[in-house]
Amino acid sequence: MRGQLQRLLDAGSLRNVSVQVLPFAAGAHSGLSGPFVLVETPDHEHYGYVEGQGTYVLHSDGPTVSSMEQLWGHLRMHALNIEDSAQLIRKVMREL
Structure with missing residues (x-):
């Protein structure tokens, strides 16, 4: 797992x-x-792609893609910023 976390930091x-x-x-x-x-x-x-168990869909219609973009914005708004995210990843690596 430490290697996977390091890969995230590298990326x-x-x-x-x-x-x-x-x-x-x-x-x-x-x-x-x-x-x-x-x-x-x-x-x-703009396109949105969703893949699940046994199914996949490429969305191109405006309302669906717009809804997905709003979801993305919502997730980013609640996520840690880039620096705090890297600090958390490093902390987890130290604890392993």
Whole structure:
């Protein structure tokens, strides 16, 4: 697990990657329904991708993608900032 945490820190040091931790203290949140991916093309088209057990969907309709983008904003708002996230990851690594 220590190696996985170090990989997160390494990825977070890249200029195009931000690692933010949503702590358990945040409680129940809208991201508990599962992972999703947001994509913006060079032509500024927006897509949302959801994958689950035995299913996958690429959304291109505006209202659905907008809802996913709002969910993403909500999750980021409750997550630790980049520096605090890195500190928490380092703390967990020390405790292992």
